Amino acid sequence: MSIVKSGSAAYKPLGKEGKGSISTETGALSNQPYGFNTRFEDGKGTNPEELIGAAHASCFTMALSFALSDAGYDDGELNTTAKISLDKSDDGFEITKSALTLDAEVEGITEDEFEKIAQEAKENCPVSQLLNANITLEYKLNNS
Incomplete structure (x- = not known):
């Protein structure tokens, strides 16, 4: 069974002079220009x-949150930024990189265990699997 979510876009007139809008089925974005x-x-x-x-x-x-919880770590906070690189190539434009930057606080975890769990989450999250780009991860772990 598939979980299906949708987004939509409209654009007119065509080309650089066009304007568009983006919406999501949940209304999180509604006619965002x-x-x-x-x-x-x-x-x-x-x-x-x-x-x-x-x-x-x-x-x-x-x-990562689910993986940490599955490993027995339930006390913490994760804050992530993804910087997406759009580069011009001979064939047009392509997304070449997603640079994840994570600030994590996980009570009681070692650096080695955190590194292993974070790298697995980076490789296995569905959006990482979808992207045909170089995906990097830098993090700062604050733990007690």
Whole structure:
């Protein structure tokens, strides 16, 4: 059985002069503006890379949270940022990297155990598996 979630986008007129909107089925985003100026300039609105960054950060953080809990660690806090790199190539543009930066506080865990669990979460979260990009992870572990 598949879990199916959806997002939608509209864009008109075509090309650089076009304007679009992005929405999610839950209403978390509702007609959020996007276009050339929000993707390649400093226009107000969102862009696909920002949304992929939020999706990757949230997916990885949840996967790590569940893995830590499964390993017996229930007291802590995780904060992750994903920086998505969009680079121009001979064929157009491509997403080449997602750089995860994690600030973690996990009560009682060793650095070695945390490293192992965090790397497994990075490799196995569904969004990491979806991305055809270099995925890196840097973290700071604060534990007692």
